[in-house]
Amino acid sequence: MNALYSLLFVFLLVLIPLFGVDAAHMRTFFGVCIPTTAFIIFIIGFIYKVVTWGRSAVPFRIPTTGGQFQSFDPELFKQNKLDCPQTGAQTFFRMVLEVFAFRSLFRNTAVSLHEGKDHPVVAYKSSKWLWLFAITFHYSFFIIALRHLRLFLEPIPFLPVGALEFVDGILQIGAPVMYLSDLGLVAGVVLLLSRRLINPRINYISYVSDFFPLFLILSIALSGIYMRYYAKVDIIAIKELTMGLVTFHYVVPEAITVSFFVHVFLVSVLMAYFPFSKLMHMPGVFLSPTRNLPNDSRAKHHVNPWNDPNIKAHPYAEYEEEFGVPMAEVGLPLDNPENGVPHDETKA
C-alpha cells in the first residue's frame, strides 16, 4: 500500500511539468524558477539540519568497538586499528572505510532457524546483498552526479569529469556511449525497491517515505536515460540553460523539449525533499558518535559541557554515621570512633 502511494505520487509529479510546459507554456517557471528554488531549499535545509546536529552536545565518547582495543601490550594483544581506533588518524580511516566502502554493512549476516537432529539450530551466514545493492546504487548515483558537472562548468576539467566519463563509457554499446553508471543506478534502485517489497520484515518497517525516494530516483534515472538514448535532446541548448543558471544569466532556449523539463522537475523535487527526509543520512554518517570518535576515554580526559558538578556521591560520613555501630562490632575501621558507640550509650 505504501509503495502504491509512492508510485502514485511520482506519477503525479511527472504530470506536473508535462502539463505545465506543454499546455501552460511555463517554460521559464520550470526551467529556471523551480530548479533555483529547489536548490536554495536544498542548501539551506541541508545546512540547517547539519547545524542542528552540530549544536547538539556529544557528552560522552561512545564508539561501538568492533575489535580488540589498544592494550597495555600492543604486541601480545594486537589492536584492531580500524574497528577499534584509538587515535585521530585511525578514526579517520575507520570513517573513510565506513563512508566509501560501507564497512559495517559489509559485515551483515542473516539468521535462520533449523530443526537439528535432536535440537534446534540457529545459523548465521554472511549476507552481502544489501551491501552490494547499496554500493551499486550509491556509486552510480555519485558518478552520475559528477558527470553532470559538465553541464555547469566551462571549460570542462578533464579530471575528474572527463576521465570519469571515459571510464564510465568504456563499454561502448551503440551511440551515444552507454554509461555503466546509468545501468548501475537503475539496477541498484530496482534491487533495493524489490528488497523492500519482497522481504516481509523490511516491507513491514517501510513507510511511504521509504518508497517515495526510490521511485523518485528511479523516475529521474529513467527520464535521463530517455532523454539521452531515445529522445536525443539538444545538449547544446541544455548547456546554455544550465550555464545560465550558474551565471545568473537566465535563458530558456526554444530547442529544449519537454522531457528535459520532466527530468529537471523531478530532480528539483528530490533536492527540495532531501533535507526533510531520511536522505540526510548522507551528511549524518559523518557525525555518528559511535563511529567517528576514538576509543580513548579511559586514557584521555574529555569534557561533557553539561556535566553537573553538584551531583556527588552519598557522603561516606553519613554512611559511617548510619552503620558505625555494627561496623565497630566486626572490627571495621572507623573515621570517627564516636560513630561506633551505640546511641543510648552516648546519651548516658
Next chain:
Amino acid sequence: MSDIPKADELFKSIDYNPPLSGWMETPVDFSPGHWCYPAKPEKIAYMDKELPGLWGEPRQWLPSDADWKLPPNWRETVVNGFRERLKKFRSLQLFMDICVRCGACADKCHYFIGSGDPKNMPVLRAELMRSVYRGEFTLAGKILSKFTGSRVMEEHVLKEWFIYFYQCTQCRRCSLFCPYGIDTAEMTMMARELMHLVGLNTNWIMEPVSNCNITGNHLGIQPHAFKDIVDFMVDDIEEVTGRRVKAPLNEKGHEILFITPSGDVFADPGIYTFMGYLLLFDYLDLDYTMSTYASEGGNFGSFTNNEVMKKLNAKMYAEAERLGCKWILGGECGHMWRVVHQYMDTMNGDTQWSGMTTPKSPITGTVFNTAAATKMLHITEFTADLIKHNKLKLDPSRNDHLRVTFHDSCNPARGMGLLEEPRYVLKHVCNNFFEMPPATIREQTFCCAGGSGLNTDEIMEIRLRGGLPRGNALRYVQEQHGVNLMACICAIDRATLIPLADYWAPGVTIAGTHELVANALVLEEGEVRTMDMRQEPLPGFEDEEDDWTPPTKEEA
C-alpha cells in the same frame, strides 16, 4: 517457571513473519510475564530525596492495570524531556534523523531472534521513539503523519515504550551492524530517562539503585554483613588451599582499591570468582584494600538516567581519596566496565584526588597508559600482564576436568574492545579451551538476555527467548567439544547464564575467569589440591566412601 514451554516447543513457536496489522495498529500484550514489576514507592521516594525531580510521584501501579496513575502533566513532561535530550545528546538527535530502515539490524537482536516479535527488531524498537520525534518535532512529520510514520505522544505510546524499552539489554549488537552506527542502547537509555520522569520504572533497577546509594552495593548488604561474607569466603579458601588469605576492608594507606560487582559477594558462582581474586592478591602479597562503602562496581544508575549513573560512580573516586589509594583495580563486570570505560572520567574525572596515579603493576612494573585518565584497570589486563611476565605459577591441569568456552560479555566487548586479555588468561589456566562459532563471539557476541536490569524472574520466558542465540552456540560447542563450562567476565552473566544454560544447553556450568585462575594457581612448591574452588573433588581425589548424592528438587 512451570508455565514456561519446553525448549523445543518454544523454538517451534518462533515465527519471523510479521503480523498482518501494521506495527502501530498491533496491540501490545500487557499480561503478566511481559514486564518487570514497578518499583516500590519507598525506593522512589528515597531517590527523589537524593536527586529531586527525576522520578515522578511515588505510587503503587501495575502495567496490567488500565490506569497507570500517570501524573496529570505527563505528556508535557515527556515531550519537554525529549526536546531537552535532543540538545544534550547528538547521538539521540542524529539517530532520530538518519535511519533509512534498511533492516540490517533487524535480525541482530537476541530478543528478536528468540521471539520473532517485530517490535524487537532494533529498527522498530527505535521507531517507537522516532515516530514520536517526527510527530512532535519535525515539520514533515506533522504535515504528513501517516506517510512518514509519525504519531504524537499518547498514553498507549508511552505504555508501548515501557514494554519494549525494558526488553532491550543495551547490548549494542545492532549498532555494530548499522551502516550509520545507530545505537539502540542510546535510545533505550533516553527512553528510560523519559519514563523515569513520569514514574515508569522497575523495581529490579530502582531497588539496586537505592541500595547502592545507601549501603554501597546493590544487594543492600550492610558493612558488617559484607565483612561476614568475606570472612566466610576466607574460610572456604583455607578449606580448599590450606592458606589463610588476607582480605583487607576499608583500610587506609594501601596502594590499590579493588572494586568488583557485589553480585560476586552474594551468590555462586560469583563467590568463587571473588575467592579467586582474594587468593590471587594474597599470593602476590598485593598492597590493596576493598571497601564496604564502595562495594559495588556495577552501576544500576546507568539503567535509569545520567544523574544517578554519575552519583553512584562518584563513590569510587571518593573512596579512593578517603582511603588514600593511588589507583583502582576493577573486577569482572559488564556494564560497570562500560561506565568506567566510556563515562567515568568524563563524569567524575575532576573529582580524583591528587594522589592518584596511572595504574602500575607493583609486581611487574608495567605502566598501564591505557588507563591514564580513569586510573582504573581491568582485572584481566592485570592478570594477563602477570602471566606474561611469568609471575604466576600455574598448573592448568587442575582444570582438566573442565572443557571451557568463553562468553564475551557485551559491554567489555562492544563498549571497550576487551577481547583478547580474558582469552589469554583462560588459555594459560586451562588446557581445554574452545571457541563458540565466530558469529556469536567477540564483537559479535550475544547478550545473556538479562543485562540492563532485566535479570529478574518475572520475565523469565522473555529472557529464555532472548537467550536462544547464546544458548544455541553453547549447545554447539557442548556437542562438538564436550564443553561443560562457560567462563565469562560479567557478574550479571554469572547470574543469568545459569538458567539460560540449564534451558538451552543443560549440563554446562558458568564461572568467572578468576575462579579458574584460582584453581590453577600453585601457591607453593609441591602444593597438592584435592578440590577446586567449589570444594568439589578434583579428578583422582574423589572420595570413594562418599556416597552422598545431591537432593532432588522435590526433596529440597
